[in-house]
Amino acid sequence: MSCDGMKILLSGLIDGELDAGQKKSAESHIVFCGGCREEYARLLKLKEVTDDMKYFDLPDKLWAGYWQGIYRRIERGIGWFLLSLGAAVIIAFGAWRFLNDFILDPRISVFLKIGVGALLSGLIILLVSIIRERLFIRKHDRYDEVEI
Amino acid sequence: MNGYPLKIIGLANRTKMRISSGETEPDDSALVAWAAKGRVDSFKILVSRYRNQAYFFARGMVGNSEDAYDLSQEAFIRVHRHLKRYDPAYSFKSWFFHILSNLCKNHLRHKKVRARHTTSLETAPIIADASEKQPDIAYQRSEIQQKVWEAIGELPDNFREIIILSHFQEMSYEQMARVLGIPTGSVMSRLYYARRKLREILEKRGVSL
Numbered sequence: 001m002s003c004d005g006m007k008i009l010l011s012g013l014i015d016g017e018l019d020a021g022q023k024k025s026a027e028s029h030i031v032f033c034g035g036c037r038e039e040y041a042r043l044l045k046l047k048e049v050t051d052d053m054k055y056f057d058l059p060d061k062l063w064a065g066y067w068q069g070i071y072r073r074i075e076r077g078i079g080w081f082l083l084s085l086g087a088a089v090i091i092a093f094g095a096w097r098f099l100n101d102f103i104l105d106p107r108i109s110v111f112l113k114i115g116v117g118a119l120l121s122g123l124i125i126l127l128v129s130i131i132r133e134r135l136f137i138r139k140h141d142r143y144d145e146v147e148i
Numbered sequence: 149m150n151g152y153p154l155k156i157i158g159l160a161n162r163t164k165m166r167i168s169s170g171e172t173e174p175d176d177s178a179l180v181a182w183a184a185k186g187r188v189d190s191f192k193i194l195v196s197r198y199r200n201q202a203y204f205f206a207r208g209m210v211g212n213s214e215d216a217y218d219l220s221q222e223a224f225i226r227v228h229r230h231l232k233r234y235d236p237a238y239s240f241k242s243w244f245f246h247i248l249s250n251l252c253k254n255h256l257r258h259k260k261v262r263a264r265h266t267t268s269l270e271t272a273p274i275i276a277d278a279s280e281k282q283p284d285i286a287y288q289r290s291e292i293q294q295k296v297w298e299a300i301g302e303l304p305d306n307f308r309e310i311i312i313l314s315h316f317q318e319m320s321y322e323q324m325a326r327v328l329g330i331p332t333g334s335v336m337s338r339l340y341y342a343r344r345k346l347r348e349i350l351e352k353r354g355v356s357l
Contacts, residue, residue, distance in 0.1 A: 011340035015314070017321045046343055046357045050315040053293050055204045066217070067195055070224050071188070077229065 003036055010040045014047050176240035184231035195224050208312040209252035223248035242326035249327055299349040307342035314339055
């Protein structure tokens with residue numbers, strides 16, 4: 001194996017991740033190859049420095065708020081799901097009743113049906129447009145990074 | 149936990165956990181299984197078990213505390229949402245960090261001007277091994293460690309990610325392969341090139357390793 005390939009194995013060697021064959025091959029290589037031996041020593045040194053570095057524990061006060069934040073968002077997620085489900089059922093029922101009791105009712109004037117249909121369509125288009133615009137602004141706000 | 153409406157399992161099941169009685173703490177898979185059945189207290193234990201690692205992983209990735217705090221919380225929320233998808237054949241830790249890592253990368257993609265530079269402005273979220281008896285050596289080490297942390301902040305995203313997973317999350321290659329979605333062999337080579345790059349940056353800062 002070339003020294004370049006061997007250096008990758010040496011990285012695995014310091015992590016104790018080589019199988020028996022790879023380990024034997026890497027260990028015997030550094031015996032006679034000075035460059036790879038030096039690389040091995042440097043990799044070990046880096047590992048030694050980072051091994052002494054540990055995350056410190058944040059104050060308990062911060063973690064109390066942390067769980068509260070997660071819990072609230074989980075709870076809110078369930079709330080939103082139920083709200084959306086309820087809204088979908090009500091809208092579907094309303095649409096079905098609107099179709100049967102209004103659009104398909106021969107006693108109601110066609111002009112009124114067209115008027116109400118246009119009004120509702122206009123409201124839906126406006127609503128979708130506003131939601132889309134809000135979402136677009138949230139994603140592409142160029143001043144998002146500006147600190148006030 | 150009292151007062152949380154999501155807690156739906158009765159006291160009878162609580163005896164299964166027996167944490168307060170001093171017996172062995174339940175493993176992650178058991179906690180996930182209970183949490184998937186609606187036990188918020190089990191999920192809270194998972195959160196306390198991984199919150200510190202999650203927060204500092206995210207901080208290393210995105211470069212500032214506020215985003216790291218939010219992203220690590222978001223990862224737990226995503227995990228909670230998909231608890232039933234968890235495959236107990238693999239470690240919870242790799243699954244969790246896979247989600248968190250994707251969130252961090254997604255965050256960096258959207259931010260574009262990432263907080264990479266702020267990593268160096270914040271002190272390393274790391275302390276040296278307190279066992280060092282000689283103060284001058286401890287100080288020297290701490291200075292080097294600060295520089296190592298700053299240098300990690302300058303690495304490209306994929307290198308920074310693998311260095312943090314390997315050196316600070318202490319993950320095996322197999323776990324890292326699952327987090328990163330790459331073969332184990334690629335973990336070994338990427339980690340080597342990341343270490344080499346880290347050394348190059350450190351050399352520019354006057355630290356020879």
